[in-house]
Amino acid sequence: MARSRPEPVQVVKQRRDAALGALVRGVPYIGFLGITFDRRGDELTAIMPFEDKLIGNPLLPALHGGATAAFLEVTAIIGLSWSMLWDEIESGRLDPDDLARGRLPSLPKTIGFTVDYLRSGLPRDAYARAQVTRSGRRYASVHVEAWQDNRARPFAQASGHFLMPPRDG
Amino acid sequence: MSVDKTKIAEQFITAIPHSRALGMELTSIGEGTAEIVMAYDERFIGDPETGVIHGGAVSALMDTCCGAAAMSHPRNPGSTATIDLRIDYMRPATPGQRIRAQAECFHITRSVAFVRARAMDDDADRPVATATGTFTVESS
Numbered sequence: 001m002a003r004s005r006p007e008p009v010q011v012v013k014q015r016r017d018a019a020l021g022a023l024v025r026g027v028p029y030i031g032f033l034g035i036t037f038d039r040r041g042d043e044l045t046a047i048m049p050f051e052d053k054l055i056g057n058p059l060l061p062a063l064h065g066g067a068t069a070a071f072l073e074v075t076a077i078i079g080l081s082w083s084m085l086w087d088e089i090e091s092g093r094l095d096p097d098d099l100a101r102g103r104l105p106s107l108p109k110t111i112g113f114t115v116d117y118l119r120s121g122l123p124r125d126a127y128a129r130a131q132v133t134r135s136g137r138r139y140a141s142v143h144v145e146a147w148q149d150n151r152a153r154p155f156a157q158a159s160g161h162f163l164m165p166p167r168d169g
Numbered sequence: 170m171s172v173d174k175t176k177i178a179e180q181f182i183t184a185i186p187h188s189r190a191l192g193m194e195l196t197s198i199g200e201g202t203a204e205i206v207m208a209y210d211e212r213f214i215g216d217p218e219t220g221v222i223h224g225g226a227v228s229a230l231m232d233t234c235c236g237a238a239a240m241s242h243p244r245n246p247g248s249t250a251t252i253d254l255r256i257d258y259m260r261p262a263t264p265g266q267r268i269r270a271q272a273e274c275f276h277i278t279r280s281v282a283f284v285r286a287r288a289m290d291d292d293a294d295r296p297v298a299t300a301t302g303t304f305t306v307e308s309s
Contacts, residue, residue, distance in 0.1 A: 026217045027214070027215055027216075027217060027223070028211060028212050028213070028214040028215075028217070028223075029212070029213050029214060029215050029222075029223035029225060029226060031212075032212045032213065033225070052186055053186050053187060053189075053190035054186070054187055055185070055186040055187055056185055056186075056187050056188075056232075056233075057185075057248070057250070058184060058185070058186060059248075062250075063187075064185065064186075064187035064188070064229065064232070064233075065229075065232040065236070065250070065251035065254065066187060066188075066191075066225075066226075066228050066229025066230070066231075066232040066233060067187050067229065069225060069228035069229065069232060069254065069256075070223065070224075070225025070226065070228055070229055071225070073223075073224050073225045073228065074223075074225055077215075104217065104218075106218060107215075107216055107218075109216075109258070109261075110224045110256075110258050111257070111258060112255065112256065112257045112258070113224065113228070113255070113256050113258075114253065114254070114255040114256075115228070115251075115253060115254050115255075116252075116253045117250065117251045117252060117253065117254075120250065
């Protein structure tokens, strides 16, 4: 069977990065916290560079529990949206150029979110990854872990349930 | 509020950079209770379609308010840190309206403070979110 020639790698990468960039830029609060996403294939790592305005306890100093919670929730929502969009882009149902032009999909809505604070958040950059543990038509469950210097020593983890946006078909 | 508590309330937010960045204002502090208000700000939007504030900003408000309630309890000698915090979102906060959180430290031991809170917009009868959390009790 004749296979069509695969697209050049940079074209594929550019298209995926543009779609992810548009998704992230669409949310003002992500920009306010200075969070960015690093993509390797379909895996995303969220990065929250340290800033003074993220401090909750100036004596230690330590990150604010609210900044940590927001970082985890942002990672969960973007991770969940990205996993949903990835399938749609790869199957051709969704045109990533549309996304890049700002025609953004509706985001999942948080139903409940539980954060466990395992260690004090240091005044350093923080990283997080989300794992979609259950993804259904209406509801999805996501687990997130955040770490700083050492991947094996997370400083916070969270799990949340989300209401998925209605989809066509 | 007594002069002492009013002063503590004023200093509380000013001392926390993240809460100050979010424009929080501590409007009431009691013995294990606190109320904090956060004005609507377009930089805090989480849903670009509707202009609704991001859940993360509501989490920061709830965390600060619960922490304040835990610290203000007469049996808490010093500082506090969050152990866990669970938030349930009942409905989206109405865009343009400020969000007001009220927290109550309903039980405290030598090492743990148990706190619950709710957040409201202008329609106080229908909470936007509720939270329950546990906080450390640290000696001063």
